[in-house]
Amino acid sequence: MVKELIENALDAGARRIEIATAGGGKNLIRVSDDGCGIPAGELPLAIRRHCTSKLGGGLEAIDTLGFRGEALPSIGSVARLSLKSRATGAAEAHEIAVDGGRPDGPRPTALSKGTLIEVRDLFHAVPARLKFLKSDRAEGAAITEIVRRIAIAFPEVRFELAGPDRSRTVFEAVPRADRLHRIDAVIGAEFGDNAIAIDAEREAVRLAGFAGLPTFNRGNGLAQFFYVNGRPVRDKMLLSALRGAYADVLAKDRHPIAVLFLSLDPALVDVNVHPAKADVRFRDPGLVRGLIVGAIRQAFAEAGLRSSTANAA
Ligand code: ADP
Ligand code: MG
Numbered sequence: 001m002v003k004e005l006i007e008n009a010l011d012a013g014a015r016r017i018e019i020a021t022a023g024g025g026k027n028l029i030r031v032s033d034d035g036c037g038i039p040a041g042e043l044p045l046a047i048r049r050h051c052t053s054k055l056g057g058g059l060e061a062i063d064t065l066g067f068r069g070e071a072l073p074s075i076g077s078v079a080r081l082s083l084k085s086r087a088t089g090a091a092e093a094h095e096i097a098v099d100g101g102r103p104d105g106p107r108p109t110a111l112s113k114g115t116l117i118e119v120r121d122l123f124h125a126v127p128a129r130l131k132f133l134k135s136d137r138a139e140g141a142a143i144t145e146i147v148r149r150i151a152i153a154f155p156e157v158r159f160e161l162a163g164p165d166r167s168r169t170v171f172e173a174v175p176r177a178d179r180l181h182r183i184d185a186v187i188g189a190e191f192g193d194n195a196i197a198i199d200a201e202r203e204a205v206r207l208a209g210f211a212g213l214p215t216f217n218r219g220n221g222l223a224q225f226f227y228v229n230g231r232p233v234r235d236k237m238l239l240s241a242l243r244g245a246y247a248d249v250l251a252k253d254r255h256p257i258a259v260l261f262l263s264l265d266p267a268l269v270d271v272n273v274h275p276a277k278a279d280v281r282f283r284d285p286g287l288v289r290g291l292i293v294g295a296i297r298q299a300f301a302e303a304g305l306r307s308s309t310a311n312a313a
Pocket of ligand 1: 004008009012033035036037038045046047052053054070071072073115
């Protein structure tokens with residue numbers, strides 16, 4: 001849910017996105033952005049099912065992050081949703097609310113710029129679904145994780161996440177060319193000094209990013225970030241390819257740290273297999289796997305790293 005709201009803000013061209021949550025998101029999720037906003041007349045459409053403002057050039061031409069026109073209506077049907085927005089150039093902001101699927105508004109409200117969305121009392125209308133949520137703490141941690149993953153892909157956007165107990169995580173905007181600064185901010189400042197740049201291409205599939213040195217490893221696999229055409233994914237095949245790339249240089253119980261961006265023709269990949277999942281379906285998974293394993297191994301070989309470093313950590 002936080003993911004969809006942040007994706008909408010990014011689609012709207014936001015440069016600043018602020019996220020606040022309470023109760024692990026169950027009591028409140030608030031996402032505000034400084035993007036293009038929604039004109040008052042379109043507010044009722046934004047919360048209507050299968051209404052999207054993003055289907056200009058046909059499915060294959062889509063470079064927006066979410067395009068199903070489902071996020072806001074689904075949220076509005078299971079929570080109290082409030083949408084305030086001021087479209088660029090509009091004289092005033094407007095607000096629309098939805099509770100149990102019933103819209104209320106739009107009416108004028110105060111907001112200087114962009115869009116502010118509040119989701120309260122998640123699943124209050126469907127308590128059975130509440131039971132499937134984890135503890136506040138675990139849900140809160142999952143939200144932090146989503147923000148970190150997205151933040152790596154959008155270094156030029158400033159992210160601020162306010163969690164419980166006044167905790168605050170801020171990723172300041174940096175130029176796209178300084179992407180490594182953002183990665184360091186997310187993963188930890190030493191990653192950049194302990195990683196090798198990856199840049200390889202096979203049959204018009206490009207792989208770029210950073211692979212941590214085998215010696216700079218972790219006991220868990222939480223610092224492995226994959227992106228396909230700019231959107232964060234967590235896909236078994238990609239993670240297994242990464243593992244394969246390090247097989248000769250890393251002890252079995254250790255995990256590599258990596259941030260890898262795959263770019264390819266959107267027609268050759270389906271990242272929307274299921275909206276709630278981050279799995280990917282590649283037309284040619286073998287090609288992608290080979291590219292990842294080959295590029296990382298070659299980068300290590302060029303850096304003079306051999307299997308003898310395997311247990312150096
Ligand atoms: P989708 O993103 O698939 O179009 P959503 O339900 O997520 O569908 O959003 C519906 C519509 O509401 C979007 O197409 C967009 O026009 C508008 N919208 C939603 N969030 C924002 C936002 N943060 N800024 C500007 N417009 C937004
Ligand atoms: Mg969306």
